[in-house]
Amino acid sequence: MNIKIKLPDGAIKEFSEKITVLDVAKSISEGLANASLAGIVDGKKVDLDHEIDHDAEVAIITFKSEEGPDIYWHSTAHLMAQAVKQLFPKVKVTIGPAIENGFYYDFDSEKAFSEEDLVLIEERMKELSNEKLPYVRKEVSRNEAMEIFKKMDEPYKLEILNEIPEDEILSLYTQGDFTDLCRGPHLAHTGKIKAFKLLRSSGAYWRGDEKNKMLKRIYGISFPSPKELKVYLNNLEEAKKRDHRKIGKELDLFSINDDIGPGLVLWHPKGALIRHFIESYWKNQHLEYGYDLVYTPHIGKGHLWETSGHLSFYKEGMYNPMEMDGIDYYVKPMNCPFHIMIYKSSKRSYRDLPMKLAELGTVYRNELSGALHGLMRVRGFTQDDAHIICTPDQLESEVEKLLDFSLMVLGKFGFENFEIYLSTMPEKSVGDPEEWKAATESLRKAIEKHNLDYKIDEGGGAFYGPKIDIKIKDALNRSWQCTTIQFDFNLPTRFEMDYIGSDNQAHRPYMIHRALLGSIERFFGTLIEYHAGNFPVWLCPIQVKILPISDATSEYADEVLTALKAKGIRAEIDERSEKINFKVREAEMAKIPYMFVLGGKEAETNSVSVRRHTKGNLGVVSLTEAIDLVLNDKE
RNA sequence: GCCAACGUGGCUCAAUGGUAGAGCAGCUGAUUUGUAAUCAGCAGGUUGGGGGUUCGAUUCCCUUCGUUGGCUCCA
Numbered sequence: 001m002n003i004k005i006k007l008p009d010g011a012i013k014e015f016s017e018k019i020t021v022l023d024v025a026k027s028i029s030e031g032l033a034n035a036s037l038a039g040i041v042d043g044k045k046v047d048l049d050h051e052i053d054h055d056a057e058v059a060i061i062t063f064k065s066e067e068g069p070d071i072y073w074h075s076t077a078h079l080m081a082q083a084v085k086q087l088f089p090k091v092k093v094t095i096g097p098a099i100e101n102g103f104y105y106d107f108d109s110e111k112a113f114s115e116e117d118l119v120l121i122e123e124r125m126k127e128l129s130n131e132k133l134p135y136v137r138k139e140v141s142r143n144e145a146m147e148i149f150k151k152m153d154e155p156y157k158l159e160i161l162n163e164i165p166e167d168e169i170l171s172l173y174t175q176g177d178f179t180d181l182c183r184g185p186h187l188a189h190t191g192k193i194k195a196f197k198l199l200r201s202s203g204a205y206w207r208g209d210e211k212n213k214m215l216k217r218i219y220g221i222s223f224p225s226p227k228e229l230k231v232y233l234n235n236l237e238e239a240k241k242r243d244h245r246k247i248g249k250e251l252d253l254f255s256i257n258d259d260i261g262p263g264l265v266l267w268h269p270k271g272a273l274i275r276h277f278i279e280s281y282w283k284n285q286h287l288e289y290g291y292d293l294v295y296t297p298h299i300g301k302g303h304l305w306e307t308s309g310h311l312s313f314y315k316e317g318m319y320n321p322m323e324m325d326g327i328d329y330y331v332k333p334m335n336c337p338f339h340i341m342i343y344k345s346s347k348r349s350y351r352d353l354p355m356k357l358a359e360l361g362t363v364y365r366n367e368l369s370g371a372l373h374g375l376m377r378v379r380g381f382t383q384d385d386a387h388i389i390c391t392p393d394q395l396e397s398e399v400e401k402l403l404d405f406s407l408m409v410l411g412k413f414g415f416e417n418f419e420i421y422l423s424t425m426p427e428k429s430v431g432d433p434e435e436w437k438a439a440t441e442s443l444r445k446a447i448e449k450h451n452l453d454y455k456i457d458e459g460g461g462a463f464y465g466p467k468i469d470i471k472i473k474d475a476l477n478r479s480w481q482c483t484t485i486q487f488d489f490n491l492p493t494r495f496e497m498d499y500i501g502s503d504n505q506a507h508r509p510y511m512i513h514r515a516l517l518g519s520i521e522r523f524f525g526t527l528i529e530y531h532a533g534n535f536p537v538w539l540c541p542i543q544v545k546i547l548p549i550s551d552a553t554s555e556y557a558d559e560v561l562t563a564l565k566a567k568g569i570r571a572e573i574d575e576r577s578e579k580i581n582f583k584v585r586e587a588e589m590a591k592i593p594y595m596f597v598l599g600g601k602e603a604e605t606n607s608v609s610v611r612r613h614t615k616g617n618l619g620v621v622s623l624t625e626a627i628d629l630v631l632n633d634k635e
Numbered sequence: 636g637c638c639a640a641c642g643u644g645g646c647u648c649a650a651u652g653g654u655a656g657a658g659c660a661g662c663u664g665a666u667u668u669g670u671a672a673u674c675a676g677c678a679g680g681u682u683g684g685g686g687g688u689u690c691g692a693u694u695c696c697c698u699u700c701g702u703u704g705g706c707u708c709c710a
Contacts (some may be wrong), residue, residue, distance in 0.1 A: 317709090369701090371706090443661095480710085552667075582671080
């Protein structure tokens with residue numbers, strides 16, 4: 001017998017008898033064998049003790065491999081479930097997958113897991129890890145599996161079993177006294193799990209459906225070494241310092257007040273000024289790129305929302321109506337019907353298209369109280385909304401322009417890392433499938449033209465059309481949607497929109513909803529976190545703080561201030577009779593980008609000592625040079 | 636909305652059944668200072684709201700509001 005094993009680098013190894021994946025790793029190096037978690041044989045992920053009895057392509061998975069962490073974390077989830085079952089035998093297990101950062105396991109338990117419970121579970125996990133219990137795979141028939149889980153009294157596993165397709169191989173993994181239904185692969189034994197931490201417990205609905213029972217979820221993370229775990233936990237701590245709610249308070253940017261109501265934002269002077277700069281930039285760009293700015297009211301008659309369909313599809317998201325002259329008025333959750341009414345205010349010709357109506361439209365939505373989160377999810381917010389109404393043959397170029405525009409705007413704020421999703425037709429949808437196809441293709445083409453990485457969210461589109469979403473991550477790695485470009489095959493029909501074509505016939509236009517920043521509130525939140533409060537200079541309320549060393553230079557300080565203002569630089573003098581250290585400290589903490597320190601020397605030579613926030617003292621330069629420095633940074 | 640934790644002066648936190656305390660911020664005064672905290676004094680809280688247990692509640696119980704972490708939803 002002679003088995004040829006092809007490795008990822010193309011090398012071929014020959015073995016004279018059947019071997020396991022671990023043998024292959026060993027034949028390469030002892031180190032690799034130690035680090036190996038599992039393997040890939042002919043494209044299939046398998047356990048290390050998987051036997052190979054034929055020529056095959058084999059790759060070894062370590063923690064550093066793309067597939068590594070998932071397997072590692074999944075095995076840790078099993079370890080945690082074992083510990084939980086031992087400590088709380090009445091608990092029923094459900095599912096426990098690896099996630100982006102770590103893993104969780106959902107349990108059906110009367111009692112929630114307290115922090116003390118988590119410590120107990122961790123301790124038990126440590127003991128079980130020390131026992132180096134092997135994860136043993138066993139393939140079973142459907143009946144066997146049913147028997148086993150019936151005996152174990154695990155109803156959720158039985159429910160899952162029933163939903164696995166007939167032709168799929170069923171496998172069980174057992175370590176010590178714990179058996180779980182699982183596709184695998186898993187680590188060789190529990191001793192491989194060296195460092196772990198249970199991070200939090202929370203509630204989670206079975207299958208994510210609020211109609212189902214509330215389960216108890218435990219989240220955790222694990223690494224092959226304590227050092228990696230420590231680095232991860234440290235990063236988590238560092239990330240918390242970037243939290244927009246914390247920085248928003250420290251820099252006095254915004255607040256949310258109990259007496260006003262949850263999810264309703266107060267923009268304080270500094271935050272409002274930044275918002276003003278964001279909005280003016282936004283308006284100027286829209287005017288330049290062929291948009292028309294509009295303003296629309298905050299409320300509209302119930303009849304309007306019936307026509308739009310919001311009262312049948314989105315009622316829970318809307319505030320209750322208020323009555324006037326016997327007619328119900330609703331606060332708007334969206335701007336679209338208003339923009340449509342502007343379109344419909346006169347007869348439109350194909351020559352009017354594309355029509356692009358843009359508005360910083362403030363809307364109110366009744367978000368679930370438990371979902372509110374700082375500026376990221378609020379109940380009243382301003383969308384940087386626009387509706388593009390065009391003919392079918394303008395579609396593709398409009399989508400392309402949109403994506404260009406969006407990337408340019410996001411870039412202006414310093415955003416370069418984001419996730420792009422293309423969402424396609426869901427099961428329940430309105431509109432002609434051919435139109436869906438064309439629209440989806442035009443979205444795809446636009447993304448590909450930019451050479452951007454993107455993920456497809458199959459069936460994730462709105463019922464009324466496909467969409468592109470751009471998401472930005474917050475300090476804790478949670479994604480928040482900013483840009484959204486959505487087709488709408490629904491509203492043009494509902495509102496019977498039309499235009500007269502060159503053939504003198506009425507046609508139905510295409511409509512695209514889009515928001516670039518998403519909402520000003522959320523965008524501001526992500527902006528704060530992305531820059532850790534160190535805003536791009538053009539957005540800073542104060543760009544330069546002038547710090548005279550003593551009263552003796554206060555006259556010169558005034559001159560510097562005048563010179564800065566003349567160049568459109570926002571500056572302020574700290575005139576207090578405090579030590580320079582103190583003034584520097586306060587300016588640093590206020591994250592002001594430039595500090596100009598002035599003493600007798602500077603006054604004599606018409607210069608300033610420049611200090612850059614986070615970078616420190618840059619030395620003395622002439623006032624004109626210093627001003628140029630700031631102006632260059634202000635772009 | 637659901638599961639859980641939390642709620643003490645503007646901010647960060649202390650006080651586990653015996654009339655609430657610190658630092659920072661604020662105010663007043665002194666200090667005129669060379670790149671991240673000058674010194675002193677003063678003032679500020681019916682401990683989120685309501686109810687209960689108790690001789691006595693920040694502390695224990697109930698309820699309500701809010702916040703936080705998740706579930707869900709979405710800008």
